[in-house]
Amino acid sequence: xxxxxxxxxxxxxxxxLGFSQQLPQYTQWTSHQFALNPAxxxxxxxxxxxxxxxxxxxxxxxxxxxxxxxxxxxxxxxRKNALxxxxxxxxxxxxxxxxxxxxxxxxxxxxxHFNYTADKRLxxxxxVGFIQFNYDTQSLSTIQPDPSISKDESFIKPDxxxxxxxxxxxxxxxxxxxxxxxxxxxxxxxxxxxxLHADLNGGTRITLNxxxxxxxxxxxxxxxxxxxxxxxxxxxxYNNLYGFGFGIRNTNALLFLANIKLNxxxxxxxxxxxxxxxxxxxxxxxxxxxxIFNTCKHKQIGPTKCPLFx
Numbered sequence: 001x002x003x004x005x006x007x008x009x010x011x012x013x014x015x016x017l018g019f020s021q022q023l024p025q026y027t028q029w030t031s032h033q034f035a036l037n038p039a040x041x042x043x044x045x046x047x048x049x050x051x052x053x054x055x056x057x058x059x060x061x062x063x064x065x066x067x068x069x070x071x072x073x074x075x076x077x078x079r080k081n082a083l084x085x086x087x088x089x090x091x092x093x094x095x096x097x098x099x100x101x102x103x104x105x106x107x108x109x110x111x112x113h114f115n116y117t118a119d120k121r122l123x124x125x126x127x128v129g130f131i132q133f134n135y136d137t138q139s140l141s142t143i144q145p146d147p148s149i150s151k152d153e154s155f156i157k158p159d160x161x162x163x164x165x166x167x168x169x170x171x172x173x174x175x176x177x178x179x180x181x182x183x184x185x186x187x188x189x190x191x192x193x194x195x196l197h198a199d200l201n202g203g204t205r206i207t208l209n210x211x212x213x214x215x216x217x218x219x220x221x222x223x224x225x226x227x228x229x230x231x232x233x234x235x236x237x238y239n240n241l242y243g244f245g246f247g248i249r250n251t252n253a254l255l256f257l258a259n260i261k262l263n264x265x266x267x268x269x270x271x272x273x274x275x276x277x278x279x280x281x282x283x284x285x286x287x288x289x290x291x292i293f294n295t296c297k298h299k300q301i302g303p304t305k306c307p308l309f310x
Contacts, residue, residue, distance in 0.1 A: 039125030039163035042074035042088015052290035127161035
């Protein structure tokens with residue numbers, strides 16, 4: 001059993017160290033836009049705090065464990081006029097573990113929001129900070145000596161992400177460019193490094209009746225080389241009090257999402273990935289739990305008022 005587990009970990013390492021997707025994967029991205037895109041910092045006229053924990057491929061030793069905490073706020077919520085430029089700031093702490101590899105990111109965000117009309121807005125944002133990378137070979141074991149995993153490595157390097165966000169009252173589009181500052185992993189291999197990744201996402205709001213709203217959305221994650229990952233989701237929202245939805249990820253999973261607002265400022269979210277991979281298909285599922293708090297004061301409850309499009 002232990003040899004099988006180590007084999008699984010070693011199977012994961014080449015995928016992570018090569019040119020494939022190197023960034024954490026989230027199912028609840030529709031509810032945590034600032035975690036994906038710095039242009040979302042301060043987009044709401046209130047303090048907005050999010051936390052999330054994800055456990056992926058349960059049942060395997062060394063499987064990914066990921067989480068983050070974010071906070072953002074407008075710099076000047078009270079503007080001289082409705083269309084004047086507004087700025088936002090924020091911060092994100094993110095932790096990702098997969099087998100012997102761990103990455104910790106600390107980023108500060110700045111954004112500017114430009115209102116072209118009362119319901120059309122362009123936002124630009126930048127994350128700047130540091131990434132701490134650790135490669136611990138003590139947790140690995142091979143039948144034959146392997147020089148590619150014989151040396152530990154740990155370093156701290158600068159990190160940056162650029163984001164663009166466009167939204168109206170009924171749809172949004174976002175683009176983020178991540179790992180703008182490449183970092184080599186010298187101890188792992190001459191070709192191992194953080195590579196530039198791009199995320200493109202969007203969604204729209206469809207009013208079904210006075211109580212229910214349907215929000216279909218997509219997230220396309222583009223690695224430098226390899227198969228892009230596409231999430232397609234559809235979430236039904238009831239008066240911004242609770243919601244449920246379904247989705248599919250083209251690489252390997254069916255997605256199930258649910259959320260409930262505990263009161264006007266707190267909400268709890270849960271998602272479940274039903275993994276379709278041939279490797280122990282049907283048993284290595286993934287779970288996410290997140291908690292959101294904000295100080296926004298919503299005077300209306302209904303499909304005409306959706307926090308995602310504020």
